Amino acid sequence: xxxxxxxxxxxxxxxxxxxxxxxxxxxxxxxMMLYSLDGGGKRVRPVLCMAFCELCGGRAENALRFAAxxxxxxxxxxxHDDLPCMDNDDIRRGKAASHIRFGExxxxxxxxxxxxxxxxxxxxxxxxxxxSASAVVQAVAVLSRCAGMNGMIGGQxxxxxxxxxxxxxxxxxxxxxxxxxxxxxxxxxxxxIAAGADADKIKNAGEFADKLGLAFQIIxxxxxxxxxxxxxxxxxxxxxxxxxxxQEARNLAxxxxxxxxxxxxxxxxxAEVISAFADQLLHRTN
Amino acid sequence: xxxxxxxxxxxxxxxxxxxxxxxxxxxxxxxMMLYSLDGGGKRVRPVLCMAFCELCGGRAENALRFAAxxxxxxxxxxxHDDLPCMDNDDIRRGKAASHIRFGExxxxxxxxxxxxxxxxxxxxxxxxxxxSASAVVQAVAVLSRCAGMNGMIGGQxxxxxxxxxxxxxxxxxxxxxxxxxxxxxxxxxxxxIAAGADADKIKNAGEFADKLGLAFQIIxxxxxxxxxxxxxxxxxxxxxxxxxxxQEARNLAxxxxxxxxxxxxxxxxxAEVISAFADQLLHRTN
Numbered sequence: 001x002x003x004x005x006x007x008x009x010x011x012x013x014x015x016x017x018x019x020x021x022x023x024x025x026x027x028x029x030x031x032m033m034l035y036s037l038d039g040g041g042k043r044v045r046p047v048l049c050m051a052f053c054e055l056c057g058g059r060a061e062n063a064l065r066f067a068a069x070x071x072x073x074x075x076x077x078x079x080h081d082d083l084p085c086m087d088n089d090d091i092r093r094g095k096a097a098s099h100i101r102f103g104e105x106x107x108x109x110x111x112x113x114x115x116x117x118x119x120x121x122x123x124x125x126x127x128x129x130x131x132s133a134s135a136v137v138q139a140v141a142v143l144s145r146c147a148g149m150n151g152m153i154g155g156q157x158x159x160x161x162x163x164x165x166x167x168x169x170x171x172x173x174x175x176x177x178x179x180x181x182x183x184x185x186x187x188x189x190x191x192x193i194a195a196g197a198d199a200d201k202i203k204n205a206g207e208f209a210d211k212l213g214l215a216f217q218i219i220x221x222x223x224x225x226x227x228x229x230x231x232x233x234x235x236x237x238x239x240x241x242x243x244x245x246x247q248e249a250r251n252l253a254x255x256x257x258x259x260x261x262x263x264x265x266x267x268x269x270x271a272e273v274i275s276a277f278a279d280q281l282l283h284r285t286n
Numbered sequence: 287x288x289x290x291x292x293x294x295x296x297x298x299x300x301x302x303x304x305x306x307x308x309x310x311x312x313x314x315x316x317x318m319m320l321y322s323l324d325g326g327g328k329r330v331r332p333v334l335c336m337a338f339c340e341l342c343g344g345r346a347e348n349a350l351r352f353a354a355x356x357x358x359x360x361x362x363x364x365x366h367d368d369l370p371c372m373d374n375d376d377i378r379r380g381k382a383a384s385h386i387r388f389g390e391x392x393x394x395x396x397x398x399x400x401x402x403x404x405x406x407x408x409x410x411x412x413x414x415x416x417x418s419a420s421a422v423v424q425a426v427a428v429l430s431r432c433a434g435m436n437g438m439i440g441g442q443x444x445x446x447x448x449x450x451x452x453x454x455x456x457x458x459x460x461x462x463x464x465x466x467x468x469x470x471x472x473x474x475x476x477x478x479i480a481a482g483a484d485a486d487k488i489k490n491a492g493e494f495a496d497k498l499g500l501a502f503q504i505i506x507x508x509x510x511x512x513x514x515x516x517x518x519x520x521x522x523x524x525x526x527x528x529x530x531x532x533q534e535a536r537n538l539a540x541x542x543x544x545x546x547x548x549x550x551x552x553x554x555x556x557a558e559v560i561s562a563f564a565d566q567l568l569h570r571t572n
Binding site for chain 2: 020022023024026027028029030033076080083085086103104105106108109111112113115116117118119120122123124126127132133134136137138140141143144145147148149150153154156157158160161174178
């Protein structure tokens with residue numbers, strides 16, 4: 001197993017190669033896609049994808065395209081989420097949001113292109129012989145379901161539908177499970193799938209990711225809570241710190257992280273790298 | 287081979303089953319997706335997908351999910367295209383556009399969900415044993431490339447970038463090839479792939495679809511040209527009738543349709559159903 005930093009380096013080194021050149025000479029599509037992909041994210045999903053692949057006996061290199069596919073979907077969701085009709089955020093990771101930089105229509109298209117290209121990358125992993133055709137079927141199924149109407153997009157929908165409404169904690173749990181945990185689950189499970197892991201491992205990786213995703217979203221909300229200008233506050237979105245208070249929310253994040261780590265038992269001692277990553281995400285400050 | 291009407295009936299009978307129920311009881315995602323899918327389109331892409339499947343010796347039923355996948359992508363593209371930041375069309379096929387009916391944010395999400403679910407459907411075709419895992423790899427590759435930055439989305443990008451600019455006929459040709467022909471190509475080729483056809487047939491189906499797609503877009507432009515309120519005119523988009531005049535544009539559509547039909551020689555006499563369909567599309571009035 002490599003270190004978290006090594007996974008991130010491997011991913012960053014390859015990211016440019018995952019976005020094709022535009023056939024049409026006047027197209028800036030590639031530039032727009034890379035602008036948002038290069039946004040300095042934490043690469044949580046690619047790291048988990050590659051780490052689970054190695055944990056299941058595969059090579060991280062063979063999970064690179066799956067890792068990129070999940071990151072492409074994460075990135076498109078941020079672009080669309082920042083649009084004026086959604087959260088209307090002008091700044092993303094300290095730089096101009098895509099629609100501020102390229103205009104709304106182009107940001108919409110760049111997001112659509114990233115989402116579409118995620119599946120191109122998955123198919124390419126089989127075309128290049130990195131994974132089997134049946135692994136591609138599994139990966140497409142998991143990714144499209146985790147990212148779709150009963151996954152991430154479903155979570156965004158609930159998020160919008162409940163703006164300004166004081167929802168119960170149960171609804172918040174479900175929303176976070178869809179909106180955030182689902183794609184982290186896809187990343188973890190795609191790593192296992194790339195390694196040809198059995199159903200038990202894929203299931204356990206999913207349980208880990210559900211809990212990690214919940215903890216991750218609570219920490220996000222806590223960090224936002226301390227930021228006066230965060231759009232969640234402006235848009236009156238319900239969050240754990242709002243509903244439970246800061247201390248109780250932090251306790252919940254601790255609990256979910258512990259549960260996540262406990263669900264790694266099946267993977268043996270090498271799972272330490274992933275446990276340490278979960279812990280690092282729990283104590284992050286941005 | 288069935289008739290065009292039988293393909294359409296088969297597709298319409300199954301369309302509801304392709305959109306899953308929402309897991310979350312308060313979600314209207316399914317309703318929003320079906321609203322646009324039920325919009326009374328011509329089902330050009332599903333018909334071609336099923337017809338090419340039968341032409342290559344497969345069963346139309348086994349191409350249904352592939353056919354739906356392409357129609358889902360076509361439908362999402364219309365929803366996003368109608369948004370205020372794009373063509374700003376309030377009416378689609380005689381009823382309120384998605385963003386007028388459900389609001390901009392929901393229309394954006396419904397489009398994203400349709401695009402994402404297209405790939406779920408493709409994976410499901412293998413899970414249900416209708417096609418092989420390697421057919422899924424091929425289908426995901428073809429669909430994501432035809433729909434992506436060097437396909438349909440690339441065409442939309444050029445369309446936007448050239449608004450108000452008097453482009454040469456060459457640029458129009460490329461734009462139509464990307465924007466319109468690419469997805470018709472995906473539909474035709476996915477039909478072949480569902481039947482396990484060889485590379486020659488897949489290639490020929492693609493050549494047919496390129497020409498048909500070009501003719502299809504010219505007829506669209508001609509019909510729009512006669513409609514005072516069409517958004518293309520309001521948005522000052524270049525089209526063949528604008529550049530070449532009505533008669534010359536119609537001659538070009540005739541020529542492309544003839545070329546399309548000629549490229550069906552490899553498929554034998556049963557290709558008549560598809561030739562007749564091409565002819566019907568050339569002479570349509572809406």
